[in-house]
Amino acid sequence: MNTGVSQRPAGALDPRRNAFRPDLAAKSLEGVVRAERYVAGEAAFIVRATVPLRKQPDPARGFETEALFGESLTVFEENNGWAWVQLARDGYVGYLRSDTIARGVTNPTHRVQTLGTFLYGAPDIKSAPIMHLPMNAPIAARSGDERFLELEGGGFIYARHAAPRDRFARDYAEIAERFIGTPYLWGGRTRVGIDCSGLVQTALHAGGIPAPRDSDMQQAELGGNVLVSEDLEGLARGDLIFWKGHVGIMLDGVMMVHANAYHMLVAVEPLSEAARRIAKTGSHISAIKRLSGHAPAY
Structure with missing residues (x-):
């Protein structure tokens, strides 16, 4: 019977990052999971x-x-x-x-480095915008000057709102701070709405550090563990603070920025206050991680 169950031990493959169903799976998973057919x-x-x-x-x-x-x-x-x-x-x-x-395939030359920018139909700020592009959106420019970049697929964006794809922000914590006041949105990754792990992923990518999407993946895969005392001394800017299902970024040794469902927006507050409030729900800090950066793939 074809059940679609992985040929590895149960639960070995995360369906969030492995394309498999009982009827269809990625060709790369042939021999790893059972499926009726496999496609590249x-x-x-x-x-x-x-x-x-x-x-x-x-x-x-x-x-x-x-x-x-x-x-x-x-x-x-x-x-x-x-x-x-x-x-x-x-x-x-x-x-x-x-x-x-x-x-098809695109070959990005730049990425949006501001919280967002507009794609215009002409190289003129008074022209009608086609759409809004969010931070980290990869773009392929075919020409440009100091004012506008013309994209391969058509349209123009203000040149200073884009950065070459290999140039990154120096401080990902500062990127996260730009989102303060953004409404909380489960699954969100933009200034229109963002969640806790989306804020971390977005800030890290802007800083040239690849990051998985969800907080459990981030805790498992990002940085090294930082041991601190019970009074939370010894924290540094950029440290990631994890609870089960939640994550925030330290701005210094005291204050943390995080998208959260308590404030229903991206807020800054003392870590100690957040930890006490979250502890009342039965959840406690599960890890503190400190990172080093690498260039992300688009």
Whole structure:
């Protein structure tokens, strides 16, 4: 009987970052999981400002993360207006609307370095904007000057709002601070709405550090453990503070910035106050991690 269960021990493969279902799986997983068929998939990229990526092809359900304009992905299946895909940036798997992607490969030259910018139809700030592009959206410029970059797919963005794809922010904690006041949104990755792990991932990517999407992945894979006393002495700017299902970034030895469902926005508060409040729910700090950076893949 074909059950779709991994041939490894149960639970060995995380479905969030491995494309497999009982009826279909990525070709790279052949011999690893059981499926009725395996496909290599086709390259594609996002053509909308932001696109919800969902566990199921159902717009009435919430979403797990967002794909940003210009981001690359692999399409494994299209059916009834939905595509089952895997994002290149962090490997997340899910469903998005077929009309939000285009087939092919892009070669980004820049990325959006501000919280957001507008894509205009002409190199003129008074021209009608086509769409809003969020921070970290990869873009391919075919020409430009000190005022505007013209994109390969058409449209213009203000040149100072973009950075060459290999130039990164020096301080990812400062990037996180820019989002203060942004509404909390489960699955969000932009200044329109963002969640705790989305804030960490976005800030780290802007700083040239690749990061997985969810807080449990971030705790397991980012940086090294920092041991501090019970009074939380010895913390430094940029340290990541983890609870089960939550994460924040230290701005100094006392204050933490985090997107949270208590304030329902990105807020700064003393770590000690946040820890006491969260402890009342039965959750305690599970790890403190300190990072070093690497260049991310688009």
